[in-house]
Amino acid sequence: LTPHIGGSTLEAQESIARYVSQKFIDYINTGSTTGSVNLPNIQLPxxxxxxxxxxxxxxxxxxxxxxxxxxxxxxxxxxxxxxKTNEEVGYVITDVDKRYNKRVIEELGRIKNTIRFRVLY
Structure with a gap:
């Protein structure tokens, strides 16, 4: 996740820390994977x-x-x-109406070939 830099100044290290932290926050809050090297890259609203x-x-x-x-x-x-897919993994993001039976979540998580499934509320 961290970009390659030629120097290791304190300012550069702080900049990288802010960059990486923001990418984690984006993934946790929206599901965005922009800048990822091992997941398909997608920027979500x-x-x-x-x-x-x-x-x-x-x-x-x-x-x-x-x-x-x-x-x-x-x-x-x-x-x-x-x-969004790459050669190894696919990433499906679906925004749904808030009214649904919570058992659906279990059913979606049991789909064959699922690596990880989660819901943002």
């Missing part, structure tokens, strides 16, 4: 009046369809959706 479902998975065909089928089956309205 702030979450407003929705819950954000973050689904990291092995890059295999059909994951997006499985996610959407679960949401449709449970009549959950999708407000926004983003997909």
């Amino acid at each position: 702030q979450l407003e009046k929705a819950h954000r479902l973050l689904h990291l998975h092995h890059n295999t065909p059909g994951i997006l369809a499985k996610i959407n089928n679960i949401l449709a089956k449970n009549k959950i309205n999708i407000l926004g959706q983003y997909l």
